C-alpha cells in the first residue's frame with residue numbers, strides 16, 4: 001500500500017497511555033493529531049473544524065464512540081471513522097460497520113494494523129474527494145459498473161449501493177440466483193474501492209477438495225503436508241491489500257467455516273505448518289445462490305460466521321424481475337461475445353427477440369449468454385433469427401436447464417418417448433464433466449477435418465456440415481492452435 005498523505009486525525013480515547021501511543025504512532029507518520037478523552041471533548045473539536053480521520057474507542061466515560069460515528073454520518077461530514085472495540089465484541093464491530101464506520105480495530109490494537117487502517121481510510125477519503133487521486137480507481141470503477149448492463153430500477157439501485165458500500169472495509173454478502181451477475185458485482189465493489197489497485201482474488205469455495213482447503217486459504221509452510229516442497233501463499237496472502245471474493249460461500253464445509261470465522265475475528269492467519277501468524281489486510285466479499293439464513297436454521301452454516309459476512313447485503317434481482325433489461329442485455333452480450341472472437345455483431349430479428357422474451361430463463365444472464373453463443377454458432381446470415389436458437393426443433397437442442405412450461409415452449413406433437421429409449425448405448429463410463437468431454441470430442445473432429453483438408457477452413461466446414469462463420473467460431477472457442485501460430489496459415 002502507498003505511503004499515507006499527511007492528514008489531520010482526531011483520536012478519542014479515555015486511557016491516557018493508549019491515547020499517547022496512538023498520538024505518537026500518527027505523529028511519526030507525519031500526521032497532525034488532535035486528541036480527546038471523551039465524547040464532549042471530541043464534539044468540541046469536531047464543531048471547530050473538519051478532520052480527515054476520526055479514530056474513536058467504543059466505550060467512553062460519557063457514552064459510546066458509536067454516537068460520534070452516527071453524528072459524523074448524519075452530518076454528512078468528511079471524516080472516515082475507525083472504531084476501536086473490545087476483544088471479542090463482534091456485535092460492536094458489526095454495528096460500527098453497519099453504521100458507516102470505515103473500519104474497526106480490536107483491542108489490544110496491533111500498531112501495524114492501526115497504521116494500515118489509517119492509510120486505507122485516507123486513500124479512500126482522497127479517492128472520494130480529489131480528482132487526481134481518484135482518477136485511476138474511479139475510471140476502473142466506472143468501467144466495472146458499466147459492465148453491469150441494465151437500466152431497470154433494480155439495477156440502478158444495485159449500482160448505487162455498490163458505489164456506496166465500496167468506500168468501507170465492511171464485508172459484503174451478495175445474494176442472488178445463479179447467473180445473476182454476483183461475480184460481476186463483486187468485481188465492481190473492488191474496482192470502486194480504494195483497493196482497486198490491489199489484487200482481486202476470486203475463490204470458488206465449493207470447488208476445493210476438503211483436505212486442501214486450509215492450505216489453499218491460509219498458505220502452507222514447506223513440509224506441512226506430503227508434497228509441500230516449498231512455502232506457499234494462500235488466498236488470504238495473495239489478496240493482501242485487495243479484495244478476497246469467496247464465491248459459493250454456502251458450500252464451505254463446517255470445519256472450514258470455524259477457521260474462517262477465527263481469521264475474520266483475529267484478522268490474522270497462520271499458514272498450515274507455520275508457527276507465526278500473519279496480519280490479514282483483505283476486504284471480504286462473499287456470494288451464494290443458496291438461502292444462507294435457512295442453512296443457518298438447519299445447522300448447515302454457522303450463525304456467527306453469517307453475521308460477520310453479512311454486514312452489508314446486496315441482493316441481485318433475477319432476470320424475471322427485470323424483464324425490461326433483456327433487449328439491452330441481448331445487444332450487450334452479442335457485442336461482448338463477438339468482440340472476443342473478433343467478429344462483427346449480427347443484428348437480431350424482432351421474432352428472435354420476442355422468442356427470447358418469452359423464455360423463462362431460470363439460469364438468468366448466464367443462460368441468455370449461452371443461448372446467444374449457440375445462436376451465433378448456428379447463424380449463417382447477418383441477423384439472428386428464431387431458428388438459430390434451435391427453436392424449430394427443440395427436441396434436438398440439448399438444454400441443460402429444466403424444461404420450459406408448455407405455454408411458452410410447446411412440446412413436440414408426437415408422444416415423448418421415455419428419456420432413455422432413443423439413446424444409443426453409452427460406450428464408456430459417464431464423463432465427470434460433460435461439457436469438457438463434449439468439447440474434447442468436438443475438438444478432435446475439427447482437427448481431423450482441418451488436417452484432412454490441408455487446413456482449408458471452408459472445405460473442413462463443408463465436411464462437417466458447417467458454414468465458414470460457424471467453423472471459425474468453433475476454432476476460436478475451443479482454442480485450436482494453428483499450424484504456424486497465425487490465422488494466415490488457414491485458408492478460407
Ligand SMILES: Nc1ncnc2c1ncn2[C@@H]1O[C@H](COP(=O)(O)OP(=O)(O)OP(=O)(O)O)[C@@H](O)[C@H]1O
Pocket residue numbers: 147148149150176177178179180181182183184185247288289329332365366369
Ligand atoms: N447485469 C449484467 N450485465 C451484463 N452481463 C451480465 C450481467 N449479469 C451477469 N452477466 C454475465 O452473465 C454471466 C454470469 O454472471 P456471473 O458469473 O457474475 O453470475 P453469478 O451470479 O456469479 O453466477 P453463479 O452463482 O452461477 O456463480 C457472466 O458472463 C456475466 O458477465
